[in-house]
Amino acid sequence: xxxxxxxxxxxxxxxxxxxxxxxxxxxxxxxxxxxxxxxxxxxxxxxxxxxxxxxxxxxxxxxxxxxxxxxxxxxxxxxxxxxxxxxxxxxxxxxxxxxxxxxxxxxxxxxxxxxxxxxxxxxxxxxxxxxxxxxxxxxxxxxxxxxxxxxxxxxxxxxxxxxxxxxxxxxxxxxxxxxxxxxxxxxxxxxxxx
Numbered sequence: 001x002x003x004x005x006x007x008x009x010x011x012x013x014x015x016x017x018x019x020x021x022x023x024x025x026x027x028x029x030x031x032x033x034x035x036x037x038x039x040x041x042x043x044x045x046x047x048x049x050x051x052x053x054x055x056x057x058x059x060x061x062x063x064x065x066x067x068x069x070x071x072x073x074x075x076x077x078x079x080x081x082x083x084x085x086x087x088x089x090x091x092x093x094x095x096x097x098x099x100x101x102x103x104x105x106x107x108x109x110x111x112x113x114x115x116x117x118x119x120x121x122x123x124x125x126x127x128x129x130x131x132x133x134x135x136x137x138x139x140x141x142x143x144x145x146x147x148x149x150x151x152x153x154x155x156x157x158x159x160x161x162x163x164x165x166x167x168x169x170x171x172x173x174x175x176x177x178x179x180x181x182x183x184x185x186x187x188x189x190x191x192x193x194x
Contacts, residue, residue: 005046042069056093062086082110101126116150136168 049062066083087105094100107120121144128137141163147156 001048001050003046003048007042007044010041010043040070043067044069058089058091060087060089080112082112084108084110097130099128099130101128111150111152114150114152116148116152118145118147118156120145133171134168135170136166138164138166140164 043066045064045066047062047064049060052059063086064084067081069080085105085107087103089101089103091099091101101124103122103124103126105120105122105124108117109119110117122141124139124141126137126139128135143161143163144159145156145161146158149156
C-alpha cells in the first residue's frame, strides 16, 4: 500500500508579460494560451494505491487527485481544474517470455469555477512478448468520452473510440527486455489516456 502527495507553487507565469506577449512567445513547440496565464498558481496532487504481487500475477489499484488553482484573479479562476482518476490492472505471466494485462481506467476532469466536466472510461487488453533485446506489445482498447458543459459554452463530445496498436522497445546494450521496460510504453505518444 502506498500514499504519495505533492504541493507546489509557481510564480513563473508573471514573467511571460502581457496576454499578447504570451500568444507570440516562441517556445519551440505549441503553447496553450489557457495555461500561459501571468498569475501564480498552486498545484496539489496525491495518490493512494495498492499493489499485490505473486510469482506470476500482479494486481494494482490506484486512485489519484490532481488540482490546479489560480487564486489571485477572478477571470483566471475559470481555468481552475481538478483531475480525478482511478485504475485497476491485472497482469499475468503466461510463459517466461509472454505476459498479458487487463487495465480498466476512469478519469474525470472538472473545471470547478465553471461546474463543467469531461469524463473518460477505458478498458485495455495487452499481450507482450519478450526477446533478448526486443520486447513487443499488442494492445486493443475501448474508450468512451462524455461531458457536461456547466456554465461554459463548450460541451465535450460524447463518443466511443476503439484503438489497436503495436509497440516495441529495443535495448541497444543487450540487457534482457522485461515487463518493466514494456510498462514504460504506456507513456509514449499514442499510448496515453487522452
